[in-house]
Amino acid sequence: MEGPHGMTARPLPEPTVARLPIYLRIAEEHLRHGSTTLSSEDLARDAGVNAAKVRKDLSLLGSLGTRGTGYDAASLIDALDALLGMARDWPVVIVGIGNLGRALINARGFFTGAYRLVGLVDADPAVIGEELGGRRVGTFAQVAAELESAPAIGVITTPASAAQEAANELVALGARSLLNFAPRVLEVPEGVQVRYVDLSMELQILSYHATRTDAQSAGLLATVGVEAQALDAVDWAEGGK
């Protein structure tokens, strides 16, 4: 059904999965700019990766390209859309309506396309009742009562101390994917996916590298031949022990 030749596909390597959304974005951009085909070299340049990697990645989805020509932008978009589930409907609940939660609600591109905001949860009585993005903020119980179906994705933007409880409630509501912005590793049942976005961690990783390159530029440069690499986000988790 979803494999290269209709057979049961083995799971894609996680680094490949993380690059697919980038390829999708680039293909959409190329199409908007009028080019109907693009080569692995084009994709590689825009994504900041090796061309061989692009070909290997895309070949895992099937034979999408044409030898001597490249990839048809529209076909590539279709294939990636299908694989990333962009044709489906993904109801999203956000827990923690602070600054970050509000930013996500209002962010362009966050609730476009397949992802649909269906619930806003907060514990603070001062926030409950407020209307944002066409939804009224409620407690878990209130939101659960108003949901038509289980949310597919739960977004956690609470303080760290409330994150595990938020995860528990979201899983109880039926969410099987969590996007956690709180600086806490979550315990979730097997089969529940968790992705972590930790802003202070990002700063620390940057300052680690900055410390190192400073020290090196004082000596001799040691980072020779380092290819510009765009995105290899592999921070994911599958629940269970």
Add this chain to the structure above:
Amino acid sequence: MEGPHGMTARPLPEPTVARLPIYLRIAEEHLRHGSTTLSSEDLARDAGVNAAKVRKDLSLLGSLGTRGTGYDAASLIDALDALLGMARDWPVVIVGIGNLGRALINARGFFTGAYRLVGLVDADPAVIGEELGGRRVGTFAQVAAELESAPAIGVITTPASAAQEAANELVALGARSLLNFAPRVLEVPEGVQVRYVDLSMELQILSYHATRTDAQSAGLLATVGVEAQALDAVDWAEGGK
């Protein structure tokens, strides 16, 4: 100076670097809760990784532990603080004062410790002049004039269309590390670090996995023995061709 035995250290593996902030957070928490030592097993449980991985990671920083006992929380924190540059001062400029930018300015834990907000840039005249987080929003020229020194880190929260220009300006100001929230791969000079946080990409990766596990649970479960893994963020980039 920074190697295990005072010798020139080879660079740490990138996945290891991405885990160090987590170990740091866990050690701080343990210390706050009164335990002065913690084992690799403790760290592994809280971080959601394998204990062997913890030991391998930490052994790369030197011999921090004591056989038969574990790691001294305070010493571990010191070592990680030093390595991640937490003793230094990291001036940060934010470009793009929309919802996300404001969320970062107000977020607890984002501008605590080593990271210090020194400038806010936006192109919108309606936003320029506004005061947030103790800083007045200005154009690049205005902010540049008020800076005491070059910013170490630039945070980009502009729309995608403005991200490359923001990166150029930040590099011109002297920033050597960029944290980019815009869905765009940036071109930067060699030696400039870029990390990407792309929220819509996170959702797409989640929906990819959700699609797959749904299809599998209809058949037979194939994800057996998958260890819970916390964070392997490896999305980083070094400029240059």
Add this chain to the structure above:
DNA sequence: CCGTGTGAAATCCTTCACAGCA
């Protein structure tokens, strides 16, 4: 002739298993 698709090689990371020290 050009660019994809792909075995094979090389590299990187993780996990194992245990020696060694407190």
Add this chain to the structure above:
DNA sequence: TGCTGTGAAGGATTTCACACGG
């Protein structure tokens, strides 16, 4: 005895190099 530190094994991903097809 208990837990770290680490060589070696194992697994996964990246890169190479080129056969193949349009």
